[in-house]
Amino acid sequence: MIIDVQNLVKRYKELTALNHVNLQVQPGEILGLIGPNGSGKSTLINCILALLKYDRGEIKIFDQPMTPNNYAVKSRIGIVPQEIAVFAELTVQENISYYCGLYIHDHQELTNKVQQAIELVGLKDFVKFYPKQLSGGLARRLNIACGIAHQPELIFLDEPTVAVDPQSRNHILESIKYLNEQGATIVYTTHYMEEVELLCDHIVILDQGQIIAQGTTEELKAMVKNHEKILLNIPLLTSVQVQTIQQLPAIQQVSYQNQQLEITSADLEQTMLPLLEYLQQEKIVYANIHTQQVSLNDVFLTITGRQLRD
Ligand SMILES: Nc1ncnc2c1ncn2[C@@H]1O[C@H](COP(=O)(O)OP(=O)(O)O)[C@@H](O)[C@H]1O
Ligand SMILES: [Mg+2]
Incomplete structure (x- = not known):
């Protein structure tokens, strides 16, 4: 098992953002984590990544407990956060190279991986651009490239298609499919049902901090009587x-x-x-x-x- 979350409870003061959540992610799957805004998707991801402290429960990644300083585990994970996190003073290429360089130290390997990431997200014509010169969709693609360039085994993408044009959205979905075909396990959050239907092997529906349903697309649809x-x-x-x-x-x-x-x-x-x-x-x-x-x-x-x- 790649991720195992047992009985997770996370409170922000009075608000219970996650209420006894159990989640398992198997190797090689694309898990779609879907729910309306505020349902707890980002909170769940950030707890799994040990970016947030939680009140109760146990989380393991690659069968190990995750801690903020566990770099051995971190180097195997790619994170594409909901908020775009790139450096304004670095170009597209420099940003990707910076993030990739956190984990890849061999110069040739770094150059190759950065190049592959640029090609994957389709930013070849923009390598010398600064983030503020990019459209919303291209900035999202840069954010993705920064998260995945080191070619991690496990990738989290938190609403990577919000407010992007249809062309970038398709490109992003295709890139994710490709990463999965190359062997990466993927956790994908969105509030677009069409995307999880298209992309995901396994779907978890979160509502008000609780998992209200999960299964394959077909299993979930079978829950609705009228076919x-x-x-x-x-x-x-x-x-x-x-x-x-x-x-x-x-x-x-x-x-x-x-x-x-x-x-x-x-x-x-x-x-x-x-x-x-x-x-x-x-x-x-x-x-x-x-x-x-x-x-x-x-x-x-x-x-x-x-x-x-x-
Ligand atoms: N830092 C925070 N402090 C207080 N409440 C928060 C904080 N972050 C998120 N919340 C609340 O927790 C709930 C879940 O939020 P979030 O995980 O961001 O949902 P989602 O990613 O599904 O939109 C929401 O009600 C949100 O307002
Ligand atoms: Mg969120």
């Missing part, structure tokens, strides 16, 4: 017709409001053809037929009764 939705516009539908549709295979629920028919089905393939046949047979006019998968947002909504993003 798929079919939506279509129908100007006119009688209640008898609605009732008939209700009897079609695999259908769980049918609602018809404001000319919109919404069907939830346990199995789209079983429902779709009979539905279309019925509509045709009854000569029912319809438009804009489309289907919707349940998303992790639906999972969060089901468990908490709230939207992930307010």
Whole structure:
């Protein structure tokens, strides 16, 4: 096990920021730590990294207790903090070289690793730039390069895509995938469900300091009863017709409001053809037929009764 957190409790005065959190991270996985703002994601990461003191619990990284001065462990870890942490008076290249040089002392190896990090995050054209000359997205990429250039086994990225343009976001997600393919274990926090769905093997949903659900994307989605939705516009539908549709295979629920028919089905393939046949047979006019998968947002909504993003 790469990370083992047992029964972690962290309080800021009266506020319990982490309430008996247990978390295990296996080698080679991308763990997505997701939750709304203030749910405790950064606090959890900072406790794991021994950057914060905690009130209760046990944390091990690489089967060792983490302490602020455990450089042997630290050299195996890459940290990309939520707040961009680079030196204003150093260029892109110098910043990456500084951070990488904390752990890599051989000159040639350092040069190579810095070069690889620059290529990975796509900052080749900006090596001589100073941080304040970079757009938000490029500054984020620099922050990432600084955290990962020494090619650590375990990488923490705390909301690395907040307020970045779509191009940088895609680039960042691709880079993370690549780092994982090269063997790194990754802990990734975000409040964007789409990102964890895309990227992560294992997902932990945090809400108000507690883990409210965890599993693979599929396992989490299975917690939500209605598996798929079919939506279509129908100007006119009688209640008898609605009732008939209700009897079609695999259908769980049918609602018809404001000319919109919404069907939830346990199995789209079983429902779709009979539905279309019925509509045709009854000569029912319809438009804009489309289907919707349940998303992790639906999972969060089901468990908490709230939207992930307010
Ligand atoms: N240094 C601090 N002092 C007091 N409260 C804090 C501090 N840091 C975070 N908090 C509070 O702890 C909770 C969790 O915060 P945080 O871990 O930053 O959440 P997230 O990273 O999920 O947005 C929030 O309610 C936040 O206001
Ligand atoms: Mg945070």
